[in-house]
Amino acid sequence: MSRKLLTLSWAATLMGGAAFAEAPQVASDIAPVHSLVARVMEGVGTPELIIQSGASPHEYSLRPSEAAALQNAELMFWIGPDxxxxxxxxxxxxAPNAAVTTLLETDGTIELEFRENALFEAHDHEDHADDDGHDDDHDDDHKDHDEHAEEGHDAEGHEEHDDHGDEEAGHEGHDHGAHDPHAWLSPQNAMTWLNVIAGQLSAADPDNAGAYFANAAAGRSEIETLIGEVASTLDPVRDGRFIVFHDAYQYFEKDFDFSASGAISIGDASDPSPARIAGIQERIAEEGIDCVLSEPQFNPGLVKTVLDGTEAQTGILDPLGSDLEPGPGLYPQLIRNLSTALAGCM
Structure with missing residues (x-):
């Protein structure tokens, strides 16, 4: 390499290093959020990941390095207390002085009600639109989701399951919010959040605002392409029926009109009651469920118990991307992996 090229390369490295050094200190809670923030910051800086993706965020103890990253953060992006x-x-x-963005509370975010019941009436694919009425909301950019989710929850067919009252009693005093917090599994939300993240970063670092918004626009375009890819992957198995380990996927289900038949555990992944397990086993036996899916963050023993005596297949869904490299590419690969895992299991 000539001396001139070496000099230019050295200068470019210094400029790149300066841009990186001047970027604000940013932290994020879980790997999918970290991925979206990293996509917006690409070429400018790198956010810190607070909760490692191999662990359940519902219960977690911070390592000293993670606590230090949070303490140093000037901006913090997280899903929220739900x-x-x-x-x-x-x-x-x-991080008392950090600018904190609670993504679940940002304008334009789709929010769905937290579901307590084990069985989802939307499992009937032929009557899907009539059963839960969400198809109109889906076509209308998911407007009025809070109202819709309440209607769907009231119509979940509790009268068919006399043991539901006992199941709810088993969850008395359990701490979870009103909304399902797994909102990152809606690519529509992810596209909204890319803009939110770019706006917050630009307010803190106006010199790099152009890069943040350009990255957010590119990220949205990538997700739009991904949505078409996922829909094509799921199309051949849309008549399939599946049970998930815990109720973490209804945002994905709504975005792609591909509903689970039930969940072994509620959305906070607390231990299911015997009545809940019995209800899931009954549905598998009566309706020919094709697949029961476990998760890498939780004990697979419950799935084994549920599968006992059935012919259903099993697979793994990972809502956090625990086996993926953290960074800009994790989020699209996470969504892609969900679709391929579902299609492969059925």
């Missing part, structure tokens, strides 16, 4: 109630006080204590 997912990690334990993190709310931690943020207030360790």
């Amino acid at each position: 997912l990690t109630p334990w993190l709310e006080d931690t943020i207030a204590t360790l």
Whole structure:
């Protein structure tokens, strides 16, 4: 390489290093959010990941390095207390001066009701639109989701399951919010959040605003392409029926009109009651469920119990991307992996 090229390369490295050094200190809670933030910051800086993706965010103990990253953060992006109630006080204590963005509360975010029941009446694919009425909301950019989710929850067919009252009694005093916090599994939400993230970063770092918004626009375009890819993957198995380990996927289900028949555990992944397990086993036996899906963050023993005596297949869904490299590419690969895992299991 000539001396001139070496000099230009050295200068470019210095400029790149300067841009990186001047970027604000940014932290995010879970790997999918970290991925979206990293996509917006690409070429400018790198956010810190607070909760490692191999662990459940519902219950987590911060490592010293993660606590230090949070303490140093000037901006913090997180889903919110509905997912990690334990993190709310931690943020207030360790990062009292940070600009905190609670993504679940941002304008334009689709929010769905937290579901307590084990069985989802929307499992009947032929009557899907009539059963839960969400198809109109889906076509209309998911408007009025809070109202719709309440209607769907009231019509979930509780009268068919006399043991539901006992199941709810088993969850008395359990700490979870009103909304399902797994909102990152809606690519529509992800596209909204890319803009939110770019706006917050630009306010803190106006010199790099152009890069942030350009990255957000490119990220949205990538997700739009991904949505078509996922829909094509799911199309051949849309008549299939599946049970998930815990109720983390209804945002994905709504975005792609591909509904689960039930969940072994509720959305906070708390231990299911015997009545809930019995209800799931009954549905598998009566309706010929094709697939029961486990998760890498939780004990697979419950899935084995549910599958006992059935012919259903089993597979793994990973809502956090625990086996993926953290960074800009994790989010699209996570969504892609969900679709391929579902299609492969059925």
